[in-house]
Amino acid sequence: QGRPLELEGEVVAGCGRGSSKMGVPTANIAPGPLAAKLEGLPLGVYFGWAQLDAAPGQPEEDSAVHKMAMNIGRRPSIEDGTDITVEVHILHSFAAADFRGQQLRVIVGGFIRPEMRFGSLDELIARIKADVGIAKAQLDLPEHQLCKAHEMFVR
Numbered sequence: 233q234g235r236p237l238e239l240e241g242e243v244v245a246g247c248g249r250g251s252s253k254m255g256v257p258t259a260n261i262a263p264g265p266l267a268a269k270l271e272g273l274p275l276g277v278y279f280g281w282a283q284l285d286a287a288p289g290q291p292e293e294d295s296a297v298h299k300m301a302m303n304i305g306r307r308p309s310i311e312d313g314t315d316i317t318v319e320v321h322i323l324h325s326f327a328a329a330d331f332r333g334q335q336l337r338v339i340v341g342g343f344i345r346p347e348m349r350f351g352s353l354d355e356l357i358a359r360i361k362a363d364v365g366i367a368k369a370q371l372d373l374p375e376h377q378l379c380k381a382h383e384m385f386v387r
């Protein structure tokens with residue numbers, strides 16, 4: 233049993249297509265510096281915990297540890313042949329609508345499903361909603377609650 237996977241990096245602009253319009257904004261973590269950690273990792277949807285670095289003027293609640301659902305992959309239903317992106321949908325309503333440029337830390341709690349191509353955007357959206365539901369429920373389990381107190385998170 234190894235340590236849980238930790239990923240940390242700057243929130244950067246994604247392709248700007250999709251996530252917000254689908255009602256699930258995803259904070260994209262700059263993937264370059266994570267290449268070594270991502271190597272060999274199954275592409276797909278994961279759940280875990282996320283914490284945004286505190287920034288002046290932002291409420292404390294915005295830099296608390298929150299539940300998240302994360303996609304690591306090539307987004308085959310949306311665009312083709314792109315590099316791997318790491319996108320984190322945080323289950324929190326942020327006062328700061330945009331926090332690109334800030335550091336985001338995540339701890340991966342588990343895997344939900346492999347990346348797949350959906351026949352329509354509606355099917356993709358429905359699946360994402362199901363993924364978010366799974367993430368929420370899994371993270372309520374005692375073993376995942378423990379992970380929330382991980383040393384990587386600033387308290």
Ligand code: ADP
Binds near residue numbers: 243244251252259325
């Ligand atoms: P992009 O394609 O640039 O990643 P998105 O439509 O995916 O744009 O929106 C992501 C941005 O929305 C994040 O970078 C962040 O600044 C902001 N955001 C606001 N609330 C959230 C949230 N709950 N989870 C993730 N990102 C959020």
Ligand code: MG
Binds near residue numbers: 251260
């Ligand atoms: Mg995004």
